[in-house]
Amino acid sequence: MALAVARTIEDGGVLVVEAGTGVGKTFSYLVPALLSGERVLLSTATKTLQDQLFGRDLPRLVEALGLPVRTALLKGRGSYLCLHRLHQARHDPSLPERGSVRALAKIEQWALATRTGDLAELPGLDERSPLIPLVTSTRENCLGAQCPEFKPCHVNLARREALAADLVVINHHLFFADLAVRESGMAELLPSVRVVVFDEAHQLNETGVQFLGSQLGTGQALDFARDLLATGLQQARGLVDWSALVAGVERGARELRLAVGKQWPGAKLRWPHAGAPEGVPLHPWQDALDMLQAAFEQAAEGLDTVSEISPDFVRLHERATQLAERSARFAQPCALASVRWVDVGTQLRLVESPLDIAEAVRTRVLKRDAQDAESNGRAWIFTSATLGDDPRLRWFTEPCGLDDAEVLRVHSPFDYASQAALYVPRTFPKPNDPAHSGAVATLAARGARVLGGRTLVLTTTLRALRIIGDVLRQQLEAMDAAERPEVLVQGELPKRVLMDRFREGASAGRAGCVLVASASFWEGFDAPGDALQLVVIDKLPFPPPNDPLVEARSQRLEAQGRNAFGEYSLPEAAVALKQGAGRLIRRESDQGVLVICDTRLVAMGYGKRLIAALPPMRRLDGDSDFEAAIEALR
8 A cells, every 4th residue: 555655646646545444554655655755735534533643643653754744733713712702702692501601711721821722632621512612713703814813813823834834634624615615724735735645535525515515504593693793782882783683683593493393303304406395385484585684684784884893893794695695595496416405403404515526526626627737746645444345446436536546455454254253133123123222232231241341332323322322221230330331322421531431441440331322433433452342233324215415316326327226325335334343353453243233134135245345254143153252252
């Protein structure tokens, strides 16, 4: 892999590498990148992985290679403390309960000492804290050069350091946010970089479509109303009827939510290319959209009369205008080659999204369709442990517009046949059986009792997550308190706390843990050694067929005369299954058992393709084999 990366850096071009667990892909691209002497942009999937690369992997390599390389970390503006908004937060009428006042005092004290302003460095700050939106800026509310704190601004400092660095670590969200709006500093940074590496590249398509479409949320409207009222009363009380303007925005947001009604909690409502979302009355929906647009326009008119008083009002005016334009856009038919839907929760989120990022990558990233001299000779490296289940890795390359890329697959060096076993129970409730989740919990509890925890249960739905967590606690309740594993359930604690507590495992004489998790824990969760020895997956992770984006992608394939299940749903499931299974064996000394509680894996013809996508573990034939394998891990 390192040789292929070095060759691509020297010659230019596009390289896609699937590097199995244990290959050492991070060092395989970092070493040739650092030795090349070129400026490098490195993008990874999450802020946590950014911190790991920048704080651990890069310093070790730079020191080992003895290179005078200057590195920088650049995140989105929402990761940094905004000094201007921190000053405003103390007087914000919407400041949450008294506990938040104490937390705000801690942030103010930390603000005096921090150099970077990166909130990840602030101990004890929950990433879900309601204070974070109050002390960080967004593209919509940042005052830019007009801000009184522009000179010491942490976001600007991070961007300046990135422009001066030899290697810059960013994340995919930042890359695509910049591609969409050309605002985050990459417009200056990217032209000066000749080597671009995307690690955890399997997340690129889903991350990209979030930013390349358009969104309007009732939550956005209410955030704007809150900022409008707070700024108006602080800086121009009596000059404009701020309460009336805010009431108009809040009424429009409320009417839009009421137009949908209460019968769709947690749903994604399909939205045809014109009209209202499915199941929503047309006239109340259109009237509410018109009302919201008019409220934003009235707010813009009011703000225009006081724009000379403060740059805060100039920025609020821009926000009002942008929100009015989005309201007008969603009142018009959906764009071609896009799909539109409404996310229904306490708030509404209106979304219009492209089906993939292929066109954007070809024309705006690689610039294949333009005579652009700056892109000539640039090296693009895309890598991940899971990029597909066919030799050409089409699951990844096709939606990402990389059909002509050089493809390399490097298999894991681990001896899976001796290190791990796969068990698929043949007599088990079917996936759609109401008893299925309880049976999954019972099986996981059997293993956890023997192992003293050390178990990860991955679910495909939040409903299954809650049921399995509850049943596991009931089943383990009878154990002696000193030996009883702690059951951790995603959502009950911050993700970082859950991961740390699980990894500590059976330390200090305590029993280990059982972690029940969904979504983000299928990947990026690393618990090497004895902390994790049993991974239980409840169902095959097929994409939900009623999801509007999934449905639109499937319809496009069918319209092309292709098989949507074989070319979309099955590869999606294969990649997700590989990611989940990849949590088990992280080092050459690890041992464990993977259980997939879905009889379709052995009963349906497509099961062979999914099993072939998994690491080559030995197979357990029955319940007694499973118990023996678990017992051997004690």
